[in-house]
Amino acid sequence: MSTFRDAAKDGLSKGDLEAVLRQVGVERYHHLHPYHHRMVEGALSKTEMQAWALNRYCYQAMVPRKDAMILARATDPAFRAAWRMRIEDHDGDDGWSGGIARWLHLATSLGLDADSVKSERLALPATRFAVGAYLTFCTDKTLLEAVASSLTEMFSPAIIGERMSAMLARYDYVTEDTLAYFKHRPKQASRDADFALAYVLDHADTAERQQAAIDALVFKCDILWTMLDVLQHAYGEDGNIPPGAFRPEHVQ
Numbered sequence: 001m002s003t004f005r006d007a008a009k010d011g012l013s014k015g016d017l018e019a020v021l022r023q024v025g026v027e028r029y030h031h032l033h034p035y036h037h038r039m040v041e042g043a044l045s046k047t048e049m050q051a052w053a054l055n056r057y058c059y060q061a062m063v064p065r066k067d068a069m070i071l072a073r074a075t076d077p078a079f080r081a082a083w084r085m086r087i088e089d090h091d092g093d094d095g096w097s098g099g100i101a102r103w104l105h106l107a108t109s110l111g112l113d114a115d116s117v118k119s120e121r122l123a124l125p126a127t128r129f130a131v132g133a134y135l136t137f138c139t140d141k142t143l144l145e146a147v148a149s150s151l152t153e154m155f156s157p158a159i160i161g162e163r164m165s166a167m168l169a170r171y172d173y174v175t176e177d178t179l180a181y182f183k184h185r186p187k188q189a190s191r192d193a194d195f196a197l198a199y200v201l202d203h204a205d206t207a208e209r210q211q212a213a214i215d216a217l218v219f220k221c222d223i224l225w226t227m228l229d230v231l232q233h234a235y236g237e238d239g240n241i242p243p244g245a246f247r248p249e250h251v252q
């Protein structure tokens with residue numbers, strides 16, 4: 001396991017930079033997290049599954065806002081034309097015909113109430129902090145770092161595939177309809193990741209910028225990891241649910 005701290009200190013070729021970025025995923029992506037492992041083994045309680053969906057909604061709802069921050073900072077019209085597809089994917093034509101609506105459908109299919117999911121009031125405090133940190137990162141850091149932080153999407157098609165088949169096989173309350181969100185996602189993620197990777201490889205043209213891109217991807221893995229850590233802490237065995245956060249009693 002590496003901290004990736006000095007990974008680019010001597011400068012990397014494009015091929016080597018790509019290899020380091022992919023290695024970040026191998027070592028730091030949330031497919032390694034115990035909460036994910038318990039999910040795919042069929043070991044999550046229904047409350048844990050509901051808590052996952054409810055908390056992940058906060059992330060889904062923030063993603064188009066951070067993409068709008070990135071758009072606003074991009075000076076190249078061709079970049080903006082490509083990047084704005086991400087916002088369209090999540091919001092659809094009218095705000096509620098894209099990915100956010102499909103994630104809400106996933107949550108309500110698990111028995112959650114749409115208004116309480118949308119309000120985000122039952123989410124864990126640390127979920128909100130993690131999601132906010134991602135938005136702030138993409139607002140305050142360089143465009144290169146913001147784009148590089150989205151590169152976790154290089155790794156998401158594999159975890160989504162693993163998650164979908166396990167959820168269908170191991171949880172009798174999960175159907176194809178529940179998981180409609182994930183049907184569209186791998187294709188969109190691959191398109192987005194290809195674009196973002198090409199951008200990063202072209203623009204990380206000094207050792208410092210290469211290191212900044214690697215660090216941005218490590219940071220983003222930490223965000224995703226934290227989101228599962230706090231679910232485990234709150235809802236896992238001997239869990240410690242913070243005051244005001246989602247509890248089984250919230251589902252009628």
Ligand SMILES: O=C(O)c1cc(C(=O)O)c2c(n1)C(=O)C(=O)c1cc(C(=O)O)[nH]c1-2
Nearest residue numbers: 063099149150151152153155156159160185
């Ligand atoms: O299900 C997942 O594990 C997963 C992971 C990621 C990711 O790796 O960032 C995203 C998504 N899903 C996703 O659905 C999504 O819309 C998305 C947008 C972004 C991003 O950083 O812009 N990541 C992800």
